[in-house]
Amino acid sequence: MRKTTTLALIATAVVALGCSSGATDSSSGSGSDSGAKGDDKPAKTAKIGQPARDGKFEFTVKSAKCGVTKVGTSMLGDKAQGQFCLVTINVKNIGKEAQLLDGSSQKAYAADGTEYSSDTEAGLYANKDQSTFFEEINPGNQVTGVFVFDIPKNVKLTKLELHDSMFSGGVTVALS
Template identity: 60%
Template structure:
């Protein structure tokens, strides 16, 4: 028995082939895999960028950058160099003479006696000193070769004429000292009132290098 054709179906029409269910299912793994891959690339880039920012450059520029920041560490203070300048009652040698300064007295207006002496232009500073010959030959001590200084490095010379009165019988002026012997006396400096002597330059001769002694 022959049935009539469906009038709503055009002649020669072929229905489309339905998409297999397996093909539909395979789309989701690719999509998910792509998203995971993008996330991994982003994480690797962030880690690499952070490591580059925190790594310390080999040339030490990181230290310079840190020093400019608010948490910069203050540089370590260097220790003050030790002062080896000898002071009172400490032997100090120059050439063949060893000097020991034993006392300082300033503010003296006159040396000698009321009948025979000398008045200061300003004030006399009397420096008590011992001079020992540590050489192998006799040598003459000259007080005129000795210099004094104040805190401003102003230089003062010995007043040899006043030293004659200040020393009395203890003469060290032009004294010839044999090897091993020691003489004692006073160096006299006429300085302005209020001046405080801070150091001496002592010499075994006018042409020696000298040795600095602190009076502080």
């Protein structure tokens, strides 16, 4: 049943993405942490605790904790294939219209450049009060949530690449 619910949520999210095709902003934020318009790579790397802007969102990574084997409760949860890295991020909408926070657009990287995607199912269990998988944030509002990455036990994450949408250039945040 858990997998069916997860698949239904993912299908709903894909439909929502198709319906909100005009909701993204291709311009970069006005802060110094955002990439220049048209760049594929962020201009500057932020650190934990520093705000970093991409498009309509200002991201502030609050903490990162790896080595977690399970998220959720004893009745409902998800077990890591390797280890879960739980990254707590505050996301503020700095734009002038609502923007959809897509948890699946967030990426994590190891020192060797290996890219890891956010585990959306584990993210549902890790966020007891709200979801960061598909959350619409109105202008001036902010949410704080946990993004979950399932990585091999012997791997250490070194940076995140955070995006206001799947089409944005992203902003880099160093984890070490």
